[in-house]
Amino acid sequence: MKRQHRFVAAALVLVGIVGYLxxxxxxxxxxxxxxxxxxxxxxxxxxxxxDVGVKVGGRVVPGTVKFDQRTLDLRFDVVDIASGRGRFPVxxxxxxxxxxxxxxxxxxxxxxxxxxxxxxTTVLTKCxxxxxAVEEDYRA
Amino acid sequence: xTQIGEVALWxxxxxxxxxxxTAFVGGRAGRGDLVLxxxxxVYGVLxxxxxxxxxxxxxxxxxxxxxxxxxxxxxxxxxxxxKITGLWAGQTGSLxxxxxxxxxxxxxxxxxxxxxxxxxxxxxxxxLLVILxxxxxxxxxxxxxxxMLEFTPADGRGLNPQLQNYWMTIHPxxxxxxxxAFTIPFAFAVSAxxxxxxxxxWITTTRxxxxxxxxxxxxGIIFGMMWAYVELGxxxxxxxxxxxxxxxxxxxxxxxxxxxxxxxxxxxxLKVWNVFLIMATFLLSILATFLTRSGLIESVHSFAQNxxxxxIFLGFLTTLIVVSAGLxxxxxxxLSSDAQVESFLSREAAFLTNNLVxxxxxxxxxxxxxxxxxxxxxxxxKIATGPPFFDRxxxxxxxxxxxxxxxxxxxxxxxxxxxxxxxxxxxxxxxxTAVGLGMLAGGVRHTYAILTFALGAFTLATVxxxxxxxxxxxxxxxxxxxxxxxxxxxxxxxxxxxxxxxxVGLVVxxxxxxxxxxxxxxxxxxxxxxxxxxxxxxxxxxRLTYQDMSWYTATNMxxxxxxxxxxxDGRRAGMLTAEKRTYRQREEVxxxxxxxxxxxxxxxxxxxxxxxxNGVVQGTNPRPVATFRVLVNALVPWIWTGGFIMAVGTLxxxxxxxxxxxxxxxxxARPAAAGRPREREPELVEA
Numbered sequence: 001m002k003r004q005h006r007f008v009a010a011a012l013v014l015v016g017i018v019g020y021l022x023x024x025x026x027x028x029x030x031x032x033x034x035x036x037x038x039x040x041x042x043x044x045x046x047x048x049x050x051d052v053g054v055k056v057g058g059r060v061v062p063g064t065v066k067f068d069q070r071t072l073d074l075r076f077d078v079v080d081i082a083s084g085r086g087r088f089p090v091x092x093x094x095x096x097x098x099x100x101x102x103x104x105x106x107x108x109x110x111x112x113x114x115x116x117x118x119x120x121t122t123v124l125t126k127c128x129x130x131x132x133a134v135e136e137d138y139r140a
Numbered sequence: 141x142t143q144i145g146e147v148a149l150w151x152x153x154x155x156x157x158x159x160x161x162t163a164f165v166g167g168r169a170g171r172g173d174l175v176l177x178x179x180x181x182v183y184g185v186l187x188x189x190x191x192x193x194x195x196x197x198x199x200x201x202x203x204x205x206x207x208x209x210x211x212x213x214x215x216x217x218x219x220x221x222x223k224i225t226g227l228w229a230g231q232t233g234s235l236x237x238x239x240x241x242x243x244x245x246x247x248x249x250x251x252x253x254x255x256x257x258x259x260x261x262x263x264x265x266x267x268l269l270v271i272l273x274x275x276x277x278x279x280x281x282x283x284x285x286x287x288m289l290e291f292t293p294a295d296g297r298g299l300n301p302q303l304q305n306y307w308m309t310i311h312p313x314x315x316x317x318x319x320x321a322f323t324i325p326f327a328f329a330v331s332a333x334x335x336x337x338x339x340x341x342w343i344t345t346t347r348x349x350x351x352x353x354x355x356x357x358x359x360g361i362i363f364g365m366m367w368a369y370v371e372l373g374x375x376x377x378x379x380x381x382x383x384x385x386x387x388x389x390x391x392x393x394x395x396x397x398x399x400x401x402x403x404x405x406x407x408x409x410l411k412v413w414n415v416f417l418i419m420a421t422f423l424l425s426i427l428a429t430f431l432t433r434s435g436l437i438e439s440v441h442s443f444a445q446n447x448x449x450x451x452i453f454l455g456f457l458t459t460l461i462v463v464s465a466g467l468x469x470x471x472x473x474x475l476s477s478d479a480q481v482e483s484f485l486s487r488e489a490a491f492l493t494n495n496l497v498x499x500x501x502x503x504x505x506x507x508x509x510x511x512x513x514x515x516x517x518x519x520x521x522k523i524a525t526g527p528p529f530f531d532r533x534x535x536x537x538x539x540x541x542x543x544x545x546x547x548x549x550x551x552x553x554x555x556x557x558x559x560x561x562x563x564x565x566x567x568x569x570x571x572x573t574a575v576g577l578g579m580l581a582g583g584v585r586h587t588y589a590i591l592t593f594a595l596g597a598f599t600l601a602t603v604x605x606x607x608x609x610x611x612x613x614x615x616x617x618x619x620x621x622x623x624x625x626x627x628x629x630x631x632x633x634x635x636x637x638x639x640x641x642x643x644v645g646l647v648v649x650x651x652x653x654x655x656x657x658x659x660x661x662x663x664x665x666x667x668x669x670x671x672x673x674x675x676x677x678x679x680x681x682x683r684l685t686y687q688d689m690s691w692y693t694a695t696n697m698x699x700x701x702x703x704x705x706x707x708x709d710g711r712r713a714g715m716l717t718a719e720k721r722t723y724r725q726r727e728e729v730x731x732x733x734x735x736x737x738x739x740x741x742x743x744x745x746x747x748x749x750x751x752x753x754n755g756v757v758q759g760t761n762p763r764p765v766a767t768f769r770v771l772v773n774a775l776v777p778w779i780w781t782g783g784f785i786m787a788v789g790t791l792x793x794x795x796x797x798x799x800x801x802x803x804x805x806x807x808x809a810r811p812a813a814a815g816r817p818r819e820r821e822p823e824l825v826e827a
Contacts, residue, residue, distance in 0.1 A: 007481050007489070011496060018500045018533065022507070025532030026525060033512070033522035055524060069751040069767055070665040095663070095748030095769060098373070098720075098729045 031055050031109065036078055036086035043112055055109045056118070061087065062102040072096075074123070081105060088112070092120040099125040142204060145195025146286035149236070149276060152188035155181045156273035160266050167262025167334075175262045179250045182265060185272055186243040193240050196233055196285050200226040206292040209233060209285045215298035217696035217724070222299055225309040229299060231449075232285040234312060238429060239275040241313075242320040246272065249324045249349070257345055263331035264324075271323060274456050282448040298696065301723045301730040307367035311360060315387055318357025319425035322394060324349040326422035329415050333467040338411065338474045343401045348794060350418075354398060355790040357391050362783040373731040375661070375744050375771040377779065380530040385509040386428035389502055393421040396498035399548075403491050406553065408478030412468060413495070415475065419464045424502075426457060431509070483555040490548040497537050497544070504533040539591050542650055545643045546599030549636075550606060567605060572598030592654035596647040603640045610637075630792065638793025642786045649782025655741075655775025663748065665767040676772045682743055683707040684716070689750065689764055691757050697721045699732075700756055702747050702766050706736060718747035718768070737777060744771040 034042065036058045042049045058078035065076040072094055080086040090108050100106070100123065110120040159181025166174025196209070200223040205211040213229045214222075228234040246268040253261050279285070302308070325346035332342035364384060365377040378384060397417040403410045430453040468475070481488045508525045515523040550564045576594030584590055607626070610633075615625035630637040658677035666672060666686040673683045685705045692699045700720045706713045716734035723730065736743040746769040755761025 004480060007484075007492075010484065011492075014493070014496055015500070018504070018537070021533045021536060022504065025529040028532065029526040029528035031524045031526055033524060053526075067749075069749045069765060072663065072665075072749065072767055095746070095767065098731050 033057070035082065036080040036088060037083055038086075039112055040086045040088065047114070050112055050114050053109070053111065055107055056112075057081065057105065057107045058086075059105050060100070060102050064089075065102050067096055076102075078106065078108065078118070088116065088118055090118040090120050090123075092123050094123075097123055097125050101125075142195045142199045142202070142207075143286060145192040145199075146284070148188040148191040148195070149280055149284075149286075152185045152192070153273060153276040153280060155184045155188065156269045156276060159185070159269040160273060163262050163266030163269060167266065175265070178262065178265045178269065179254070181269060182243070182246050182250045185269070186240075186247045189236070189240040189243045192236055193227055196227050196236065197224055200224065203296075205294070205296050206288050207285070208287045208289050211289060211293050211296040213296070213299050215296040215696075218296075218299055219695075222304055222309070226299070228312050228316070229303060232279070232283040232287075234316070235275060235279050235283055235429075236285055237313070238316055238320065239272055239279065241316050242268070242272055242275070242323055245320050245324055245349075249327075253345075257341075259335050259337060260328060260331040260342065260345075263334045264327045267327040267330045268323065271327075278449060278452050282452060298723065301697070301721065301728055302371055305367060305371045307363050307370065311363040311367050314356050314363055315360030316429075318353050318355075318360050319390065319429060321349055321353030321356060322390060322418075322421050322425050325353070325397075325418050329418045330464070330467065333415065333471050336471065336474060338471060340401075340405050343404060343414065347401070348796075350394070350398060350401075351790060351794045354391075354394055355787065355794060357387070357394060358790070359783070359787055361387050361391060362780070366780065369776070370733060370735065371730075373733050373746050375659075375733075375746070375769075375773060377776070380508070380527045382509050383432050385505050385530075386424075386431040388505055389509075390421045390424040390428060392498045392502040392505070393417050393424060396495045396502075397421055399491055399498075400495050403488060407488060409480070409488065410492075410495075411475040411477065412472070415468055417495075419468075420502075423457060423460055423464070424506075426453070426460070430454075430457070485551065485556040485561065487548060487551050487553045487556075490544055490551055494541065494544045494548060497540050501534055501537045504537075505530065508533075535588055538650065539588070539595060542592065542595040542599060542647065545646065546595070546602040549640065549643070550602050564602065564605070568598045568601035571601040586657040589654045589657040592650055596651050599647050600644060603644055606640060607637070634795060635793045638789045638791075641789030641792060643789075645782045645785030645787075645789055647782070648785060649779050652775045652778030652780075652782055655773070655778065658774040660772045660774075661769065662771075663767065663769045665749070665751075665765055667765055668763045672768065672770065674770050674772055676741060677774050678740060680709045682713075682770075682772070683710070684745070684768070684770060686766060686768065687715075689756055689762070689766060697723045698757065700747075700750055700753055702750075702768070704734070704745060704768070706743065716743070716745045718745045720747055720750060720753070739777060740775060742771075742773040742776045744773050746770070 031053045033055050036056055039049075039054060039056055056078065059081045061077040061079050065074075067074045074092040074094070074096060075089060077087055077089050092108070092110075097106075104125055107124045108118060108120040109122045109124070110118060112118050159178040162174040162181070163178035165171070166176075166178060199207050199210045200214050201220065203210075203214070203216055205214075209230060209232050210226070213226050213233075218226075222229075226233065228237045246265075249268070250261070250265060253264070257264075325342075328342040328346045332338050361384075364387065368374075368379065368384075369377040394417075397414065400410050400414055400417060404414050430450070481492065483489065508529050512522050512524045515521060546568060547565075552560045572594045575597035576590050579590045579593055607629075610629045611622060611626045614620060614629050615622055618625065618628070620628065660674060660677060662672060662674045664672045668686055668688050671683055671685040673681055675681045683706070685707070687703045687705055690701050690703070692701065698721070700722075701717050702719070704716045704718070706716055714736065716736055718734040719732035721730045721732060722728070731747060733747075734745040736745075747766060748769045749767035750756065751765035752761045753764070756764055
């Protein structure tokens with residue numbers, strides 16, 4: 001029976017190593033999801049949120065998109081989808097996502113700087129509503 | 141006429157419920173007539189689902205846009221091919237398709253066992269019909285493909301451009317074939333628990349089903365990677381996206397199951413564990429279907445936000461977990477182990493570690509995938525984990541697997557003698573060390589990449605030695621030529637050597653994945669005539685010259701095509717084109733990348749931006765500035781090659797026909813001389 005204990009102990013060591021990787025991996029890659037309203041409220045309440053990686057889902061404000069084809073410099077404003085109030089500018093360096101458009105819902109990932117601009121590392125166009133036909137679409 | 145499909149679905153549901161009742165009652169009471177009726181219900185459900193699926197396809201081909209589903213995924217301009225595949229383009233159709241495939245496999249399993257395994261079949265049939273009934277309930281209550289709009293639109297919305305790709309038409313069916321095929325071994329496991337026949341019979345009789353499911357699932361995942369690689373235009377092939385993860389979960393437990401059943405067959409151990417693994421694999425297949433189709437977790441290919449479906453699926457999953465756990469608990473005393481692990485240096489220990497690693501990886505992926513939901517449920521704050529989490533946990537686990545792939549198949553059962561270890565591992569260890577040191581000397585400093593290649597070389601060497609030893613022995617004893625001996629060796633021990641070939645494929649695939657350490661990327665805006673250069677990690681240099689921009693109109697899109705001339709080390713190496721497509725129906729833009737494939741790397745060209753696309757189409761600006769993103773993706777072709785080798789290996793292991801029932805003459809001739817009681821491969825029971 002003693003031998004079996006040794007195997008259990010060895011398995012526990014393995015599980016422990018995986019657990020360690022788990023926890024450190026979580027710490028390094030946690031990203032908070034906010035709406036623009038929440039982001040503005042959180043950063044106003046706690047300046048340290050400026051340094052945290054966040055994902056923000058919002059709507060591209062029509063008329064604010066500026067994209068330079070040569071330098072791939074993209075700037076636009078994002079507004080809270082539900083309330084229409086919380087709004088901030090986004091800066092992104094890179095090719096325009098294919099389905100990016102004014103008025104479209106996007107998820108930007110990056111940091112909201114002290115200067116009040118969002119430095120995005122990725123801009124994703126939201127796909128959830130895109131694949132599924134919505135009944136209202138036919139009426140438009 | 142197409143409305144007949146909806147009628148068929150209702151009748152199928154009634155028939156499935158009837159069959160469930162007769163199967164369980166008939167099995168319990170030993171009433172052969174009831175069991176027969178249940179088995180016929182399976183064929184009936186298959187027929188009815190064929191009618192329903194045919195009706196959906198007919199509605200697509202007939203442009204019947206009063207059906208919400210057809211209107212949402214098709215339009216008049218869509219080609220016939222994509223109209224037929226419309227059956228699985230969206231949520232509602234794909235659930236019918238899932239049920240159809242399950243009915244097909246169920247009917248095959250019932251037919252195959254019409255005169256065998258009679259003590260299992262009532263409960264197998266009942267279990268399969270419960271699952272079919274569940275899917276039919278979901279379809280009819282929450283996701284009816286025959287739901288009508290209040291009016292008939294003149295045209296449909298068309299199919300999402302990113303889905304108009306051949307990989308995308310073959311990827312979902314392949315995955316679904318894998319998911320549904322795992323239901324058969326699951327049903328046999330449930331039946332074994334219910335009937336109390338808990339020897340290895342349920343495992344051996346479903347061995348081919350498990351391999352078949354694994355074959356489809358593996359290929360389905362690889363097809364999905366290929367789709368992402370050519371269609372998403374990011375230069376990557378795996379994004380730890382929730383839907384990708386969902387398909388990986390049953391693969392991980394299914395692969396663990398394929399290995400752990402060997403321990404039960406040879407040593408009578410791990411009985412509970414095997415039941416647990418196949419149940420987990422099936423439950424994770426259901427979870428994967430559910431995650432893909434409910435859009436619960438934000439993902440690039442989430443389809444819908446349909447909470448009714450979410451609740452039904454969660455209810456079903458919970459019931460399945462409770463019932464499965466209850467069954468195992470009820471039969472716990474019949475599931476005790478016949479033997480124990482004796483030494484760390486044994487095949488049992490290697491297989492156990494392999495299983496732990498697979499299950500740990502499964503939990504990591506599951507946790508990372510569900511974490512946003514969990515955190516939102518408990519704290520109200522949605523928090524996601526990114527790819528770094530998955531990489532951090534899974535890369536070390538993957539490397540451990542790579543090493544185990546070399547150790548497990550050749551180390552002795554029970555307890556390896558020093559002689560066994562020396563004979564089998566000295567050469568491979570030298571090979572691995574040589575490759576690792578060679579890479580270090582060559583200036584490679586990426587730890588994971590070096591480890592992948594070193595451990596890969598170690599594993600490949602063990603496999604090569606196995607092939608060589610087997611062939612040599614056979615050639616000597618049978619007096620055959622080397623090639624003939626090799627063919628016979630593999631042919632007579634297909635499960636074993638097929639498995640080795642799968643391992644080789646996986647090693648090659650892992651090396652391809654490790655190539656990611658060497659990717660190079662450049663982004664530059666060019667005028668026609670201007671060039672950019674990019675250096676490959678293999679030492680040569682590509683020079684890309686932007687030649688011109690042209691535009692075309694196709695039936696449902698306008699294409700802008702940039703032509704780029706490629707030179708490799710100053711020598712002409714063909715043209716690449718990259719496109720921006722604007723789809724008329726949805727006014728959506730999609731990129732088509734240009735890929736120049738070599739045996740060791742891909743030159744991957746993305747048309748990232750066009751300065752004045754309207755000017756090109758109107759003819760006012762024929763020479764626009766274009767922005768290109770160019771990547772040299774080292775070793776990506778190895779991933780696909782590895783996948784192909786794995787598929788070949790699986791087919792060899794899977795191919796019907798008898799294997800040699802006796803121990804091979806090579807091993808029978810010198811059992812004592814080898815000094816290690818290596819058990820022969822058990823004869824393959826016809827599945």
